[in-house]
Amino acid sequence: MYAIRLHAFGPAENLVYEEVEDPEPGPGQVRVAVRAAGVHLVDTTLRAGKYAGGPIPVPDLPTIPGREVAGVVDAVGPGVDPGLVGRRVVTHLGMAPGGYAELAVRDASAIHEIPDGLGYGEAVAMIGTGRTTMGILDVAEIRADDVVLVTAAAGGIGNLLVQAAVRAGATVVGLAGGAAKVSRVLELGAHHAVDYAVPGWPGEVRAILGDREVTLALDGVGGDLGRATLELLGVGGRIVLFGWADAEGGPTALTTQDLYARGITAAVAVGPRVLKRPGGLRGLEERALAAAAGSGALVPLVQSFPLKDAAAAHAALETRATTGKVVLVP
Numbered sequence: 001m002y003a004i005r006l007h008a009f010g011p012a013e014n015l016v017y018e019e020v021e022d023p024e025p026g027p028g029q030v031r032v033a034v035r036a037a038g039v040h041l042v043d044t045t046l047r048a049g050k051y052a053g054g055p056i057p058v059p060d061l062p063t064i065p066g067r068e069v070a071g072v073v074d075a076v077g078p079g080v081d082p083g084l085v086g087r088r089v090v091t092h093l094g095m096a097p098g099g100y101a102e103l104a105v106r107d108a109s110a111i112h113e114i115p116d117g118l119g120y121g122e123a124v125a126m127i128g129t130g131r132t133t134m135g136i137l138d139v140a141e142i143r144a145d146d147v148v149l150v151t152a153a154a155g156g157i158g159n160l161l162v163q164a165a166v167r168a169g170a171t172v173v174g175l176a177g178g179a180a181k182v183s184r185v186l187e188l189g190a191h192h193a194v195d196y197a198v199p200g201w202p203g204e205v206r207a208i209l210g211d212r213e214v215t216l217a218l219d220g221v222g223g224d225l226g227r228a229t230l231e232l233l234g235v236g237g238r239i240v241l242f243g244w245a246d247a248e249g250g251p252t253a254l255t256t257q258d259l260y261a262r263g264i265t266a267a268v269a270v271g272p273r274v275l276k277r278p279g280g281l282r283g284l285e286e287r288a289l290a291a292a293a294g295s296g297a298l299v300p301l302v303q304s305f306p307l308k309d310a311a312a313a314h315a316a317l318e319t320r321a322t323t324g325k326v327v328l329v330p
Contacts, residue, residue, distance in 0.1 A: 002330070003101035003196060004062055004310040007062045009049025012314035015065070015100075017067070017307065023098070023105045025077035030084055030108050032091070036120035036126055037099040038068030039326040041245060044314050050071060055271075059097055061321045065310075066099025066328075068092055068128040070120040073111075080108045090123040092131075092285065100310055102330045112285060115293035125300035125325035129156040130288030131281060132242065132270060133298075137164055138277070140216060141268040144169030149205070149214045151221040151229055152245060154181040154326040156325040159301045161218050162188045167297065173214070175225070177320055184301070184323055202228050213237065223249020230254055233263045242269045245320075304329050 003020050025031040031320045032249060043065050044053040059065075070090035076082055089111040098104050111179025114123045124191040126137035136157070142148060152158040153174025163170045166189040175196045185193040194201050205214075213234025219226045231253055232238055244251045254266055277283070279315040291298045302325025309328075316322045 001102040002278050002307070003064045003088055004066075004307065004328075005062045006059075008045055008317030009047065009061070012044070012047070012318070013313040014037045015311045015314060017046065017310070019275060020064070020101075025075055025080070025105045027078045027209070028080060028107055028109070029077040030073045030080060030089070030111060031075040031077075031103055031105050032069055032071040032089060032111075033074040034069045034099070034102055034104055034330050035071040036067050036069070036124045036304070037122040037328045037330075038102075038288070038315060039066065039310070039313050039328060040068070040128065040307075041317060044318050047314060055095075058096060064098045064101050066097055066101075067094065068124050069099045069106075070114060070123040070127070071104075074103075077105075078110070080092050084108065088120075090114050090120075090127045090289070092127050092281070100307065100328055101206050101309070110282075114291055115289055118195070118289070118293045119302075121302040121304060121327045121329075122300050122323070123289065124299075124327050125156060125302055126288040126292045127285055129325050130160065130292065130298070130300065131284035132292070133160040134284045134287045135273075135277070136161065136218065136240060136242050138240070138268040139226050139267050139273070140218060142168040142170050142216065146170040146215045147173070147209065147212055149173045149217045149229060149232060150190075150194075151217075151219045151225060152319055153185045153188075153193065154301070154323050155220075155245070156300070157220055157242070158218075159185075159188055159324055162190050163298050165218075166190065169218075171212070173208065173235065175201070175229070186299075196225055200286050202232055204234055216240070218242070219252055221245045222251045225249075228252075230258065233262065235264075236266045239264065239266045240269050241266065300325055302327055
């Protein structure tokens with residue numbers, strides 16, 4: 001098979017498209033002929049050799065990156081129902097990489113059948129990004145009277161949060177970088193969209209809202225943008241944090257003084273909190289897939305690159321030139 005391999009940590013150009021040995025499914029495993037493989041921002045950090053302190057182990061080299069795949073079962077290992085061959089499935093590979101390839105293996109107990117009408121790229125978007133979104137929504141508890149501010153609203157998680165908040169009846173303001181992304185956020189149903197790349201954007205948000213204040217901020221960017229988002233919260237507002245796309249800026253900085261000054265609350269929607277919830281990650285995956293398949297409740301944005309162009313996909317993601325979930329197509 002052909003796959004993307006990383007032989008040395010460094011720039012995106014270190015991702016090499018090459019022929020490697022086909023993996024074989026072991027006991028209790030299936031092999032998936034990959035039709036779409038997810039690309040995550042953490043993949044770029046791992047590739048660069050800058051990942052530290054997180055739950056994902058740094059891989060031994062050479063490695064095939066990627067942890068989200070969708071495709072068709074083409075072989076099964078001992079002890080697995082042969083009737084699974086030919087089924088359309090999607091799975092998160094967990095801590096072990098191997099997704100950027102034409103073939104991938106996974107425990108049969110970890111796969112999900114792709115609902116009818118859902119494409120491979122959309123299924124990949126929901127198995128990882130979608131499950132995180134479900135966890136965020138559980139913590140956020142969006143109400144119809146909320147004014148919701150979503151950072152990176154055209155991103156993989158952001159676009160789903162915008163859609164969910166609109167469906168909940170809230171007033172939604174999306175932040176995005178550049179005119180094209182701002183337009184896309186409005187197409188998703190956001191009532192307002194603001195370009196955070198324009199200096200003074202918080203003032204534009206305040207002008208748009210008039211005498212209303214942000215009651216709920218959903219922030220996965222962190223850094224200066226996350227801090228400015230926090231400052232827009234009104235008295236008694238809530239901020240839900242779910243990461244920091246701004247790797248250099250780090251998580252949104254806040255102190256107990258911030259909480260006391262305006263009576264706001266802050267919560268983290270990822271990490272141990274998700275793992276301890278009833279149903280765990282698999283329960284969130286099931287809900288995410290159902291949300292995308294059921295009556296078009298959530299329609300994930302997907303941007304595709306050929307598998308051989310994984311380096312270009314990484315470069316685009318790192319420069320925030322992508323919209324929605326990025327996937328590689330063999």
